[in-house]
Amino acid sequence: MVTLESKKESFTVFARQVEPRLRHALTAVFGQEKARDATAEALAYGWEHWDRIRTMENPAGYLYRVGRHAHKLRRPRPEFLPVPNPGIPDVEPGLPNALARLSERQRTAVVLCYGLGWTRQEVADLQGVSINSVGAHLSRGLAKLRSYLGVIVHD
């Protein structure tokens, strides 16, 4: 029988490990504040169903879908925090709005692959799509992002 202490121990290791990536993935969908809520809800769900979830092949992917679908049911629009000012002087102030204007899949590819260094395979695994599909969303997303930001961005 699994005691509460052993459950806490194993879940703590799991949660500490997955929280950053889970939050990053949900940030791409919802923006920072809603991603924090969705991450906490997904982890709470994981705690409640730990006996089942711990045996899964990809428990982090499962919790991502829990967090995503739970919030999607409430149909939020993505909301990205403004660029801190003062704070990041070289970041274009229009970047948060430009990110929010991308479609969800394009935004996920841009935020995770381009902004946070995930591989296309990792994003493909997360979304359950092919690596080519991620590449296409990344290409289109970047093209739109550059377009939205005008020539202020120099590559």
Place this chain on the structure above:
Amino acid sequence: MTDLQTQVHAYLERTSLPVDVDKLIGDLTNAEHDVPVAATLHRGEDVVLIEKEPGGREDKATREPGPRVRKRFVLVAAALLVLLAVPAIAMLIDWDTPPLDQEFPAGPIGPVVYGAEAGIGEYCAWRMDFEAGGVPVMAGPCGVLRLEGEDWRVVNAEVGSGSLMDIAIAPDGTVWLADIDGPVKSVVGAVVTNHPVRASRVEVTQDGTVWARRYDPPNLPALMSFDGTAFVAHDVGPVDELMAAADGSLRTLALDRVEYDPETQTATEWPLLLGRMDNGTYTTEPVPEGVGREYLTLAADGTLWAIGETGRVIEREKVSDSEWALTRYDGSELVTVAIPFAEPNDVAVHPDGTVWVSSSLYGAFAYDGLEWRRYGVSEGLPSEEVTFVEIGPDGSVYIGTRLGVARVVPDNR
């Protein structure tokens, strides 16, 4: 100014809001000691623990910090259980695609389908254009493919790319490819010529002129044309989309923007503009703010049909993921129609007036001005992950999907 990737990374790192995992687990553990917890909600710094079942003990739900929460939260807990259960059930059914929010009448059954057996691999149906004789040619990660008889032959695999953005075929059969990760390519059979300019769009007008929209660097003229040897720039201001019109002109769309010149430290504001290049003369006209700007096409009469995201929607209907609108602009009147499905990714106008819109999740839809008819797997599409919709010179509608192409002959032909 820092490059875009550094900006995105810095912004995300600096604005990240981590969950306090140890505090969350502590709350969950404490709750399990005292009460069964249905859900934990974080709202700012507030943590709300919600009891799973009503019981005899007092104060089974607590708010930390803050006043005690009473049994009224039992109803909230029940609602949250439903919220958590429904997605779990939905995930068992389909992990990736949320269901459509409404039923659509099906399009006619019986498209001609070209899949793996016809030589089309997964994600080979990427972009399409037509030779002067009407033969369809596709390009994408598998290279250039041409329909010959009932099979698609790989004309050139070397140019395969997942970042290919556009294809256009010149009257002499040369295939022109725009790729944002590489140079513009012209392909004649096995012979590939690289042209040292990156482009997001390529078009061929009726006079055979090849046009490209330069992808970068951003502070150089965007509109270019091929003079037979090299691409030459046309300093006509911003250009984002190119469309070859039936009257022989080239039409462009330029998104509204502020251009900043770091050398002179001056900024120039540009409105949303439609442009027209005709016999070497370029003119522009401002267009209404509501015109869609994501996916565009010109009807034979020059009317601009486009898809745009929310914020510019006049009629709104409930949609699945994002809110999108189809706009029609004839130069004077703007008509906006809500798109009742998510992730539209291409638009084409049939000579009979039907507007075809594809979705990367739900198949293709035909809008006749009154209703949307849906073409999905049950109507014969190889996959509902659609990549493009194109109208052939003979009126056939080609629907590209992840697993192949369907050719639909509208039933009024």
